[in-house]
Amino acid sequence: MSARAALSLQVNGAAVDRDVEPRLTLADFLRNELKLTGTHLGCEHGVCGACTVLVDGEAVRSCLLFAVQAQGRSITTVEGLAQGADLHPLQRALLERNGLQCGFCTPGVLMTAMEFLENTSVPTREEIRKALSGTICRCTGYQGMVDAIAEIAGGDR
Amino acid sequence: MKPAPFRYFAPTSLDECVGLLDEHGDEAKLLAGGQSLVPMMNFRLAKPAVLIDLNGVAELAYVEETSSGGMRIGALTRQRALERDPELRRRNPLLAEAIPYIGHFQIRNRGTVGGSIAHADPAAELPAVLCALDGSIRVRGGGGERTIAAVDFFQTYFTADLGPDEVVTEIVLPQWHSGDGWAVQELSRRYGDFALVGVVCRLRVDAEGNVTDGAAALFGVGGAPVVPEAVAQLVGTRAEEPTLAAVSAAVAAELDPESDVHASASYRRHLARVLTRRALSEAYARTNGGTG
Numbered sequence: 001m002s003a004r005a006a007l008s009l010q011v012n013g014a015a016v017d018r019d020v021e022p023r024l025t026l027a028d029f030l031r032n033e034l035k036l037t038g039t040h041l042g043c044e045h046g047v048c049g050a051c052t053v054l055v056d057g058e059a060v061r062s063c064l065l066f067a068v069q070a071q072g073r074s075i076t077t078v079e080g081l082a083q084g085a086d087l088h089p090l091q092r093a094l095l096e097r098n099g100l101q102c103g104f105c106t107p108g109v110l111m112t113a114m115e116f117l118e119n120t121s122v123p124t125r126e127e128i129r130k131a132l133s134g135t136i137c138r139c140t141g142y143q144g145m146v147d148a149i150a151e152i153a154g155g156d157r
Numbered sequence: 158m159k160p161a162p163f164r165y166f167a168p169t170s171l172d173e174c175v176g177l178l179d180e181h182g183d184e185a186k187l188l189a190g191g192q193s194l195v196p197m198m199n200f201r202l203a204k205p206a207v208l209i210d211l212n213g214v215a216e217l218a219y220v221e222e223t224s225s226g227g228m229r230i231g232a233l234t235r236q237r238a239l240e241r242d243p244e245l246r247r248r249n250p251l252l253a254e255a256i257p258y259i260g261h262f263q264i265r266n267r268g269t270v271g272g273s274i275a276h277a278d279p280a281a282e283l284p285a286v287l288c289a290l291d292g293s294i295r296v297r298g299g300g301g302e303r304t305i306a307a308v309d310f311f312q313t314y315f316t317a318d319l320g321p322d323e324v325v326t327e328i329v330l331p332q333w334h335s336g337d338g339w340a341v342q343e344l345s346r347r348y349g350d351f352a353l354v355g356v357v358c359r360l361r362v363d364a365e366g367n368v369t370d371g372a373a374a375l376f377g378v379g380g381a382p383v384v385p386e387a388v389a390q391l392v393g394t395r396a397e398e399p400t401l402a403a404v405s406a407a408v409a410a411e412l413d414p415e416s417d418v419h420a421s422a423s424y425r426r427h428l429a430r431v432l433t434r435r436a437l438s439e440a441y442a443r444t445n446g447g448t449g
Binding site: 003005021022023024025028044045046049052058059060061063064065066068069112115116130131133134 | 158159160161162163164165167191192195196198199200208210212237260261262263264266267347348349
């Protein structure tokens with residue numbers, strides 16, 4: 001019934017070609033087809049933010065996009081942030097500022113912050129808090145996240 | 158996989174889309190930003206046999222000025238594109254102020270104007286803005302094109318005057334009068350959540366600062382946005398107390414909100430009164446006569 005469709009896209013800088021069912025979400029494509037399990041799935045209806053990835057630089061819910069809709073796009077997942085063993089400055093800041101506890105929400109927080117920092121030169125803490133409002137942390141470790149993002153936005157980047 | 162199987166079509170023109178709707182309308186759903194439809198598909202609350210993806214119909218993404226100075230906004234325009242439009246605050250400050258209340262920025266990166274309108278969520282901001290501003294919705298289907306006033310378009314919960322073979326193509330807003338004041342007030346449990354109750358409004362004053370014209374729309378208070386008649390009682394006044402309190406109470410009395418898991422009907426009515434008072438007061442202060 002669901003004919004498979006050819007899909008070509010970039011994931012973390014590498015070209016990927018696959019045949020997929022149209023009903024496969026981008027999140028499941030990344031996790032199950034590409035084994036990029038850093039992208040987490042929480043609510044699967046766009047509320048929790050854990051599955052947030054960058055599509056052409058924009059932070060979007062990968063659970064609410066079908067993989068076929070990413071045809072020709074460039075996807076960045078949390079696996080694309082570090083350079084080998086060297087963490088991205090934002091990852092390092094989160095680590096040093098205790099901006100994660102269980103780590104489930106962390107990939108979504110990182111990808112959200114990547115777009116936010118790209119578009120906001122010197123954010124206030126209030127702006128950072130608003131930007132993070134779409135990523136739910138049940139450990140409630142938000143203070144460390146805000147500290148880390150503020151540090152990176154402050155010029156260490 | 159979470160969603161049920163479907164046949165997927167990705168038209169690249171409006172004509173192609175209308176043709177597909179004509180062929181599959183009854184069993185098809187249109188996919189725009191997907192921020193409401195895909196959650197329902199993931200939970201199999203929606204199981205369309207055919208999915209028509211509008212995202213390749215580039216001709217539906219635009220913001221243009223109408224010949225009478227208003228705005229036409231294509232249905233596929235992302236909410237985020239409006240948010241980032243540096244001209245929007247001048248062209249329509251009420252719309253500009255309402256957009257950031259829609260979900261979170263990650264949602265607005267995908268969410269579209271037409272999707273929000275067609276989905277007709279009773280707690281959504283854009284339908285209310287259109288109703289308060291005498292906006293209209295243009296749709297196209299097998300029977301041609303129709304233009305529907307926003308106040309007639311939104312009928313009840315998630316139900317609009319939109320046939321299974323029709324697609325929303327654009328929204329139309331009349332020209333913004335540069336001296337008008339505006340306000341958006343809403344209460345939600347968490348930042349970015351749907352509003353329990355919200356109010357959008359617009360007021361116009363004369364050179365003496367007396368209100369000559371105004372309108373509001375409330376959302377989250379029933380199946381569709383409500384444009385209360387009592388706002389007209391502000392005409393001829395300077396929107397001061399105790400008039401504001403009386404008008405806000407009269408607005409709340411026009412409503413018939415329902416109780417649900419989020420809030421009781423009486424709490425919603427209370428919120429409607431308080432938020433209407435704040436919104437009208439704020440809008441008046443922003444008129445060209447309100448600051449003097």
